[in-house]
Amino acid sequence: MxxxxxxxxxxxxxxxxxxxxxxxxxxxxxxxxxxxxxxxxxxxxxxxxxxxxxxxxxxxxxxxxxxxxxxxxxxxxxxxxxxxYPPNIHTRASIDEYMAWQHEGMHITMEKVLWSKLLIPMITGQEVPKEKMDDILEEVQTNLQLFCDHFLKDKPFITGTIISLADLMAVVEMMQPVSASYNIFLGKPKLNAWRLRVEETVGSRLFQEAHQKLLTIKKWDTSILHPSVREKILIMIESITT
Structure with a gap:
């Protein structure tokens, strides 16, 4: 099977x-x-x-x-x-805590950057208003600081000295804005050092292979869109501009 x-x-x-x-x-x-x-x-x-x-x-x-x-x-x-996902109950709880937080705390925020800085302008030909863009980027910075202060702290990885599921889930979310030419790791030495440790543990070749489609999304042909994608665009535009 x-x-x-x-x-x-x-x-x-x-x-x-x-x-x-x-x-x-x-x-x-x-x-x-x-x-x-x-x-x-x-x-x-x-x-x-x-x-x-x-x-x-x-x-x-x-x-x-x-x-x-x-x-x-x-x-x-x-x-x-x-x-x-170690058997230690406290370590598992730390991983579970991040994965429970990451959808609202990381995924939605990082996705907003990808859509507002890249996909919406690509598809509609219109830029997101600057004041809305500033609000999104401020939210990104706030949540990244929360990640560093609460989850990462002064540890090499979220649970200590070795990678876990939480680190893997976190790093792939943080790569979303990078594809929209907004490098969230610039000017953040602790966060960038963590990312480099995760990438090194994963292996640079595999890391790049997994992110190739995302990092070349600027070449995506927007001339043909499925109705579900158009609907998501409208919802995203409404959520960003209201």
Whole structure:
């Protein structure tokens, strides 16, 4: 029974799963998706997951969505290194705390930068108003400071001296603004040193491979958009400009 992963590496959660599986030598059949072209809304994919979003894991009749659930499933089932999600209850609680915070504290904020600085201007030809852009970037800086002060502190990694699932989930989110030419690591030596440690642990080749699609998104052909993408653009514009 083969392990199938349906991923779009434009997505930070998909990149985390891809990197994790590769690092731990988990054999999987990779099914690349293109959410910007709406492939997650196809009848073929809906037959696999009615949630119609990536990532998705399938093993025979077993189907699992949601990135945290997939990562934890992989750590439990496969012979992954113990440091990803250690048995110590306090260490696990620290990882769980970050992963519970990261959607609102990191994902939404970083995604706003990608859309407002790059995708919305690319697609609509209109720049996001400066005052709104300033508000978004201020929120980014506030949340990055929270990350450093509360989660990272003075440790090499979130849980101490070695990488964990929390570090992997965090770094892929922080790469979102970089693709929009907004390098959040500039002027932040502690944060940048942490990122470099994570990338070195992952391996630069694998790290770059996983982020290639994101970092070349400026070349994306915006002439054909799936209706779901247009709807997301309208929602994003409304949330940013109101």
């Amino acid at each position: 083969s392990l199938e992963l349906y991923l779009d590496l434009i997505s930070p959660s998909c990149r985390a799963i891809y990197i994790f599986a590769k690092m731990n030598n988990i054999h999987f059949d990779y099914f690349p998706m293109d959410v910007l072209q709406g492939q997650q809304h196809s009848k073929e994919f809906e037959a696999i997951s009615v949630l119609r979003k990536v990532p998705v894991l399938r093993e025979g009749s077993f189907i699992l969505a949601e990135s945290v659930a997939i990562l934890l499933y992989l750590t439990h089932k496969y012979s992954t290194s113990i440091y990803w």
